[in-house]
Amino acid sequence: MLAVxxxxxxxxxxxxxxxxxxxxxxxxxxxxxxxxxxxQRRLERQIGEYVETNGGRITDDLERRIGQxxx
Numbered sequence: 025m026l027a028v029x030x031x032x033x034x035x036x037x038x039x040x041x042x043x044x045x046x047x048x049x050x051x052x053x054x055x056x057x058x059x060x061x062x063x064q065r066r067l068e069r070q071i072g073e074y075v076e077t078n079g080g081r082i083t084d085d086l087e088r089r090i091g092q093x094x095x
Contacts, residue, residue: 053069067094070094070095074090074093074094075090
């Protein structure tokens, strides 16, 4: 879902592009990508910490709990 939202934010239609300066569009695009990358790194770090606190091995049960808790 986030990919769809992000894609629509950084790829406006042709009509919208004529109203927005290219510099602003590039800046917004870079900000959206940076925020998404930071959130992805934070999520991966949290999952790693969760795995370490629950034995350090990914089992079927742990994988299911990660999916329920983080996704």
